[in-house]
Amino acid sequence: MANDKEKSEILSISATVDVPYNYSAGYFVSRYLTELQENKKFLGVKCPKCNKVYVPPRVVCRDCFVKNEEFVEVSDKGTVMAYTVTTVPYTNPNTGEPKKLPFTAAYIQLDGTDTSIMHCLEEGDESKLKTGMRVQAVFAESRSGDHFTDIKHFKTIEE
Numbered sequence: 001m002a003n004d005k006e007k008s009e010i011l012s013i014s015a016t017v018d019v020p021y022n023y024s025a026g027y028f029v030s031r032y033l034t035e036l037q038e039n040k041k042f043l044g045v046k047c048p049k050c051n052k053v054y055v056p057p058r059v060v061c062r063d064c065f066v067k068n069e070e071f072v073e074v075s076d077k078g079t080v081m082a083y084t085v086t087t088v089p090y091t092n093p094n095t096g097e098p099k100k101l102p103f104t105a106a107y108i109q110l111d112g113t114d115t116s117i118m119h120c121l122e123e124g125d126e127s128k129l130k131t132g133m134r135v136q137a138v139f140a141e142s143r144s145g146d147h148f149t150d151i152k153h154f155k156t157i158e159e
């Protein structure tokens with residue numbers, strides 16, 4: 001029988017679990033990704049009750065619980081709602097490529113929408129970053145229907 005000290009020790013197993021997966025994007029997000037890939041445009045959906053516009057599109061309005069059915073094209077320009085600057089090494093788990101440091105991830109509300117999307121923001125001088133700044137999407141020349149690679153990043157713009 002174990003003594004009191006042995007009973008209080010918590011056993012653990014250390015392991016790294018790599019679980020790659022794919023899931024269906026569904027009709028709404030598939031239309032969004034196809035529009036990015038083929039036309040370099042952002043597609044959202046509008047709630048028929050409260051008129052909120054969701055990007056990426058979602059089937060049901062989160063506030064009204066009614067089905068969204070009207071697809072609307074929205075601007076590739078938007079406003080930085082929040083951001084974070086990363087200065088610690090990061091390797092893209094999909095490509096194995098290290099990310100150039102520092103890099104910035106931002107929540108961006110595209111004009112004409114009521115939601116934010118997350119993406120990389122390239123300003124060049126992190127000291128100039130601030131919420132409320134205006135940005136525009138920069139699209140990749142070669143696109144594959146992937147939100148994070150079809151949009152290379154967002155850049156700051158003067159208006």
Ligand SMILES: [Zn+2]
Nearest residue numbers: 047050061064
């Ligand atoms: Zn609504």
